[in-house]
Amino acid sequence: MRNDRLTALVLIAVSIFALLESNRYGPLSRLFPRVVAVALGVLSLVLLVQGIVRARPGYRPKSVGLPSASGAEPSVTGSAGDTRGMLFSLLVMVAWTLLLEPVGFWAASVLAFSTLVLILRTPGKTVVWKNILGGAILVTMFVLVFRIALRVPLPEGLLW
Amino acid sequence: MRMQRMPRIAALIIAGAVMVLPMALFAAGGAEQGSFPTRAINYVIPFDAGGQSDITAQYQREGLERELGVDVVIRHQAGAGGALAWSALARGRADGYTIAGNNIPHIVIQPLVRDNAGYRTEDLRPVYLFQTTPIGLAVAANSPFNTLAELIDHARANPGRVTVSGSGTHSGHHLAILQLQYLSGTEFTYVPASGAAPSVTNFLGGHTQAILANSDDLVQHRESMKILAIGTEARFHALPEVPTFMEQGYDFTAGIDRGVTVPANTPEDIVRRLERAFDAVTRDPAFVSQMEVMGFEMQYLGADAFAEYIARKQREISTVLRELGEL
Amino acid sequence: MPAVVLALLQVIHPINLFLVTLGVGAGIVVGALPGLTATMAIALLVPFTFGMNVVHALVLLGGMYCGAIYGGSYSAILINTPGTPAAIATTFDGFTLAKKGHAYRAIVVATIASVVGGLIGVFFLLFLSPPLARASLRFGPPEFFWLTVFGLTIIATISPKSTVKGLIGGAVGLLIGTIGIAPIEGTIRFSFGTLALQNGISLIPALIGLFCLPEILDMIASRNEEHSAIPYRSQRHMLRRVWRLMRRKPWLLIRSGLIGTGIGIIPGAGANIAGMVSYNEAVRVSSEPEKFGKGNLDGITASEASNNAGVAGSLVPLLTLGIPGAPPAAVLLGALLLKGFRPGAELFTVHATVTYTFMFSLIVANLVLLPLGLMLGKGASKVVAGLPVSLLAPLVFFLSVIGAFAIQNNIADVYVMFALGLVGYAGRKLGFQPGPIVLGLILGVMCEQGLVQSILIGRAAGMPVAIFFTRPISLVLIGLTLFSAGWPMISRMRRRAAAPSHDSDSTISSGGSHA
Known part of the structure; x- marks a missing residue:
């Protein structure tokens, strides 16, 4: 969860940067990157809030999420991995x-x-x-x- | 008999598997001296496979191989309106073994409109200009406009209301619309697509009212459009019934010139060797008729004339762009 | 003799049968290598067809196209890296199966689905080309915009664990897609002054980096010499067993084929999106959506039936109008023009024999796919299973490098691949999957193009906003988007109402049928 909060902060920084940077572009060149940057910022904010809420003591997740299937199961072999x-x-x-x-x-x-x-x-x-x-x-x-x-x-x- | 090429690839792959490699290693290193060329020449197309530059090069390949006596390999390196290939060429070895297609106006415009396109027009030495694709202006077959004058009058009365489809920003089509607007004192809405095919799609679907298209697309789709003007100096052989812009009082030509180029410091004799080969291939009657059927116009500019032509275009284009506030 | 009969006789001529088979086989091999796309396969082959007669050339290239799109499923299943972008959705379930030792089973499913999907596509190409091609032109910039927005709703489906993270991934992909030259004003965006970024981030290096490098690193970290990373377990009568399962869901196959054909026909959309959309619909319709992404055979079926149907779909506007439906079709158009053929009405009148021979040869190509695909697929999964990690990991990395380079002969693409690979690895550890990022990257370019073109056209017509909401196809797409976006809520309510059923036909739980 701490990772989530950090990631969210980094991504918010990215979206702010993209917003500022796009100011230099023409009206039709900045429209799309701006919309995307705002979306990214808002979504990252949601992630940040989620992270803060879940970090509070006494929070119990509603459903136990299974680890996503494709990919990250680093410790299948039992050891911590090499x-x-x-x-x-x-x-x-x-x-x-x-x-x-x-x-x-x-x-x-x-x-x-x-x-x-x-x-x-x-x-x-x-x-x-x-x-x-x-x-x-x-x-x-x-x-x-x-x-x-x-x-x-x-x-x-x-x-x- | 050309069919034997397929088994040849298979044989090559097998040969690779059986490991003839060390020999290939040595062969690649040696043999630099002697008269040019002694090994395969890479012919880089700065645009996508299947496009007009590619098709022209595919046609030339056999003739070039005959003239030069070595393999000519066509590769594609599309990106950044051609700038990706040209910047790679400018940085590459100036030995004549890598040559690239040279499209005007793209090769001139890219360094003008971008701070750093990765090359300057002067970094490249033009070798031969073999063909021009005139650009024409057309409306749909069921459009109310029958002549260029009618369309221009309508556009003048309704600034920005007429949409014109074309391929790319800072491209030949874009330049043509800028010149037409400038000379006629009108304002169109130019709707650039990412290539000729999507531009034609937008137009044929009725999403734009007019289109600026290359002559081969005009020839291909002529049943579904009315071609109002073409950007040649005299009437265009493939569409003789279509008047030029100049005839109708707009003093400009529009087209995409295709040639071939090498890095600027390529030795003179190599440039001349390539020039001779391209000249012979371009004058081959079979090649000429193939090109003309597809809607291209032939050119026969050697290295010096081509260099002058590019310099002139560079001046012209920078003037137009500056006056129109695009720079 | 009518052209159709002549064409039938031509297509069963041994030399044509040989060329189709050769094309399909070569296509499978090229498509299976990450980074080598169908477009590239065909472009590489065109010079070799220069001296052939037009029928032989087309038959060979057509076979290559089918084979390459299908071949992309091998690397999707075996190393979690789509061999061509069309196979992205195949990775979701395919690789999970492979890790459990069911790679070959997944490949059998992919093969059958590809054959059926491909045949559905050819059916429409043969019988309904002209009306469909004309309809495809109705797809203008606003429709494209909405199609891509609809496409983005797929993110919710492919990131079941955290929708927020999926959406963030999608947004990151969209933002990466804006790097480089802007479609309208020619502005260079987010290049930080570097030449490499001016050209934008190409899809293929990004795809390889995001999918492949994290897989290699995980493979290394959790390696274990006792077991192969991708074990191979064989089963008798695999084809019959799998077919028996797939036969029970004919609608899945037919629907996926239809979606693939439809999206393939729309010029510029192509097989890349077809697989994803079809996967999305499969999840939505399924009574057990939670099983997707964990080795569900239906997911592979949906993706593969659809992308192979898109092959013939993309030829519909090509042959009738001369407008390629997808990049590989554009190269085919070049080959046609080289032979002096102008697509359009002439192809169906003057040159009808050639055209029908080509179409029939696609049927043959899809039929040849079955034995050839099963054979090569079995071989590929055995080879991958036989390699220890100390050989497999460097080999896969080597292939990634060569694939990223070859797409544009550009060394900068290799660096991009590597950099995004590290991003992908970090993302994966933080719970971000590569699927949404790549989806954003694919759709972003089309989405922006549609958006700004629509604004330009709308402004000229005096309705800059209304243009998005007044056209019939747009309205349908908006409806689909809302439905798709709201679906997770609807399905949750539905599921609460009805108790979940337990029917695990097509899902393989670990510990399933090993032999």
Whole structure:
């Protein structure tokens, strides 16, 4: 619930910013963003009020909401999940994205793919070199199909 | 016999699976020297697939491949009224292996009306201008107006009451309506759509009273409209019964010119090589007849004439936009 | 010999049958890869059809169109990322099933629904094209505005947990949609001076980012080498079992097909919206709306029957008027023009044989979809199930990157994909689902266009406000909007009046039929 209140405040700030920013636009260019910004502001306010009401002691939710089906069930496996592994992987993905252009699509992808395989391996279970090799083959295959058959000009960078 | 292309893709995919890759790796690196071109040329269309620029390029491709002796690959990079592709081109390698379609007035207007379009018109070197799509003004077949004069009189008596459909803001259609308003002293309501097709839809559905449309759309839908004027200097071959704006006392032409362009610092001999190839393709009688059937007008401007033409258009358009308060 | 008979003979010619099959197969593969849309599939293929005769080219491209729209369901089901925007609504129930090991079952449902929906669409294309195309022109800017407003009411349906959060997501999507060049005055909005944002946020990178990246991160955080992230459980006679279930609800299939065809016909609306609207109606009509979003087969049926019906729908205005109903149809129009064919009356008189061959080939395409789709679908779900997370997560990310890049050959789109992916992940942890955001993004652009165009036209006619409320189709859409927005309340009252029934035919509870 505290998260909800924070989110609401951030979104209210966004909508105020959008309102102010849209002042600079022509009459027909600002109409729609304004309507949307106002709607966003009002809805966020509702969320804020909801959050405050529900945060009060003694509030009992009317219905027990089931966790939404698609997606967030982070602790299905019982453990709290591997947050550290996820953060490391995220860093690799950021590097991957940023290196695509300077290093080249293929090289950056093979490199980052292999690093991710290393991070995500289960010691004693994963045959790391097999996965890295498999990854490299998959990446190369896709890059070739895109470059040659589909003629998509993937960035070549320094190392192809 | 062209059918063999399909199995060829399949074969390529399989070849990829069987891993011929290291070889491809080396092949891509070498062979930069020698006479241009030695490898495939990317022909970037700054608009959507299926549009007029795309169709023209698809027609040219075979001829270009014959002339240049390498593959020509058509790609689409639509966005920001063409500016996305042109800014990428301006920043890219000036080696002639990436060329892009060049649509006037778009390529001139974008840097004029935006603080930062990502390129300046001078960053690009025009290579060849091959075709013009004249823009015409039409009303519905059952409209009470039969001539441009009648429509203008009505619009003058009722400022802002006549709605005109067109494609885009700061586009060829937009420029045409601005010029017509300026020269006739009238005021229309211009209703821009996100492209030629939705603009035609709005008009055919009776949601606007008039339309500014490219010649190929006029030819395509001529049974359901009355074409009042066309933006050529002389009568337009595909619609000979339609008078020009100039004939009717409005001294302007309206059209979208299509050509091809490369980054400004591309070596001279490469520009000339491409110019020669495009010239040969454009003069091919089969190509000419295909283009004319679809409602295009041919042009044969080489690199120098094209550069002059763009400079002239740039002056003209900035004057018009400034006088109309659009800048 | 009449054209129809000639066309029938042509379509069963082995080379045409081969080309349809090839088109459908290639379409499925391309459509299943996130980011590679039906439009792109067809655009990539057009140069290869240049030297073919027109019948072969059309048959191949038509098959590709059907296959690609259907193929989008695979990635929707298997990795919670719609392969094409048309498959967004398929993710809602499809992925839940996949996580429980019922991916193949979901794919079988999607396949049957696609076949039936596609055939319904072709039926209308064959028999009612001219009147429907003329009717579609009645859809002007005000109608578009109201259609998108109606579309926004779907948010309430697809965010059952918190309507407020769903609506906020929708508003955020709408706001993201305003980034870039404004439709009327050409103003550049919310670009913060960057070139990348001037061009606006493209739908495909946003879609991949919002749906796919959070899924990858969750997959990593909760990985467990003992179990596959997307297990595969096989069942005998899956096709027959599923068909027996689906047969009980013929109206669901027919209604979804009709909605898809209708929305497909409206130029500019397209399959992207068709699936969502149909899903919405399925939830509304259902006696157990609370089961949707948790692995209900009906949700997949509604979405997939509808988006495949939209394929033929989008060809109705194309063939009769030369106006494409959807972006892939626009590329098809280009291919037609390249062959020297002008859509319109001529196609049904002078070139009737070609036209009817093309239409018949769409029937074949939809029939071929069944065996081909089941085969490829089974393969895909087995492959995904066989991959450990340490391979699957990097692979899916790699595909996301390549998909985001390929749509416009623009590296900035990859950055946008990543940034929105992080937003999507944070949002998911806070209870915001990607569906409403993407819906807002899709509808926002159309909505604003309709709004400002209507104002311009209305102002010229001296009725700037009245134009929204005086046209018959608009009034119908307003009625639908009010009904749809008020429905949650109505249904609550209804449910309070009648005791809930317990009939769990088509919902698979966990612990269900595993084999």
